[in-house]
Amino acid sequence: MSARLLEKVRTEIVDAGGFMTFHRYMELVLYEPGLGYYVNGRRKLGADGDFVTAPELSPLFGATLAQWLAPVLRPGGAGILEFGAGSGRLAADVITRLDDLSVAFDHYRILEVSPDLRAQQQALLSARLGAERMMNVAWLDRLPAEPFRGVIVANEVLDAMPVEVFAWRSQAVWQRGVEWVDDTPVFAERPAPAALERAVRALEAQAGPWPEGYVSEWRPALEPWLKAVAEPLESGLVWIADYGFPRRAYYSAERREGTLVGYCRQQMMLDPFARPGLMDLTASVDFTAVAEAATGAGLEVLTYAAQGEFLLGAGLPALFEQWAGSGDDPRRMLELAQQVRMLTLPGEMGERFQIMVLGRDCALPPGTFPDRRERL
Ligand SMILES: C[S@@+](CC[C@H](N)C(=O)[O-])C[C@H]1O[C@@H](n2cnc3c(N)ncnc32)[C@H](O)[C@@H]1O
Numbered sequence: 614m615s616a617r618l619l620e621k622v623r624t625e626i627v628d629a630g631g632f633m634t635f636h637r638y639m640e641l642v643l644y645e646p647g648l649g650y651y652v653n654g655r656r657k658l659g660a661d662g663d664f665v666t667a668p669e670l671s672p673l674f675g676a677t678l679a680q681w682l683a684p685v686l687r688p689g690g691a692g693i694l695e696f697g698a699g700s701g702r703l704a705a706d707v708i709t710r711l712d713d714l715s716v717a718f719d720h721y722r723i724l725e726v727s728p729d730l731r732a733q734q735q736a737l738l739s740a741r742l743g744a745e746r747m748m749n750v751a752w753l754d755r756l757p758a759e760p761f762r763g764v765i766v767a768n769e770v771l772d773a774m775p776v777e778v779f780a781w782r783s784q785a786v787w788q789r790g791v792e793w794v795d796d797t798p799v800f801a802e803r804p805a806p807a808a809l810e811r812a813v814r815a816l817e818a819q820a821g822p823w824p825e826g827y828v829s830e831w832r833p834a835l836e837p838w839l840k841a842v843a844e845p846l847e848s849g850l851v852w853i854a855d856y857g858f859p860r861r862a863y864y865s866a867e868r869r870e871g872t873l874v875g876y877c878r879q880q881m882m883l884d885p886f887a888r889p890g891l892m893d894l895t896a897s898v899d900f901t902a903v904a905e906a907a908t909g910a911g912l913e914v915l916t917y918a919a920q921g922e923f924l925l926g927a928g929l930p931a932l933f934e935q936w937a938g939s940g941d942d943p944r945r946m947l948e949l950a951q952q953v954r955m956l957t958l959p960g961e962m963g964e965r966f967q968i969m970v971l972g973r974d975c976a977l978p979p980g981t982f983p984d985r986r987e988r989l
Pocket residue numbers: 651658666667668669696697698699700703724725726727730767768769770773774
């Protein structure tokens with residue numbers, strides 16, 4: 614599979630005259646039908662996969678989110694739309710918790726670009742929810758054309774969208790891409806095209822000055838994605854969780870090699886050309902860019918919080934106590950306590966992962982977590 618994918622990369626490079634943008638390379642190795650990392654049928658998520666996401670780590674994550682979102686869904690006539698649902702675990706945990714709380718919602722819809730993951734989601738949700746509950750779970754190929762009320766959820770989706778990679782040399786912007794040398798893909802550079810040059814100069818003006826040879830990334834899909842998501846949202850929230858930073862921290866002079874990494878069997882790989890199609894490739898999210906694109910698309914930025922603080926202020930401690938019970942089952946209690954630590958401690962997922970909530974004609978549900986919008 615990897616060899617076929619590499620052959621596709623090589624042919625495209627040759628056909629294009631010797632250079633492929635890194636954005637195109639990332640698109641191919643992650644999403645090329647049948648071959649790319651997210652669409653080739655291999656197991657990726659979970660302890661026996663390549664990386665573990667918060668919903669894979671603990672059902673407390675989805676359950677906390679569900680009960681925090683309940684006030685938005687309660688009035689009736691609202692639904693949930695999840696982007697990039699991975700194994701389907703978050704959807705199953707959210708639906709189960711909403712049922713426990715007797716919160717009715719119109720539908721749970723999933724928009725997933727990978728046919729392979731879509732099949733995995735269908736299998737997991739059928740097994741967890743049963744046929745009757747599955748009646749209001751649906752998969753979409755594109756965003757709904759009709760107006761939508763409710764909540765849009767995207768956990769670790771933005772980081773999986775391809776990036777342009779750039780280098781800053783002699784005050785000029787270079788587009789990093791891929792050349793084919795000695796039968797392998799290697800980095801190459803050419804002067805940046807206008808859109809990339811404009812974007813990078815604006816970043817340098819806000820977060821620079823950068824040292825010579827500074828390398829980082831820019832994600833062109835962010836703005837169009839937020840515009841598309843905002844369009845059908847009549848009223849409700851967009852809840853985004855991912856690893857990332859405010860712009861000044863992301864593009865600080867010290868982060869001189871950017872954030873692009875691979876994940877394979879729970880290991881971080883620094884060579885983006887290693888194991889094509891068999892390794893996840895990802896870059897952090899510029900949350901200032903998310904906020905700007907959201908505002909440009911007519912959404913309000915309601916809050917920005919660290920994942921740990923968000924979960925602790927959104928009801929996780931009470932839920933833990935409820936699930937851990939009276940301590941009759943010490944093993945279960947220890948397991949849940951360990952999951953809470955992983956989700957919330959600053960050295961684990963608590964600070965590296967951020968939550969941003971956007972809204973249209975919708976108030977933020979109650980919660981006692983600190984709002985960090987001033988950092989953006
Ligand atoms: C890192 S995984 C996260 C999966 C899941 N949300 C979780 O937290 O376990 C990224 C997911 O986003 C999907 N994805 C990437 N780009 C997408 C897009 N533009 N629209 C919808 N899904 C997308 C991938 O196929 C995959 O399911």
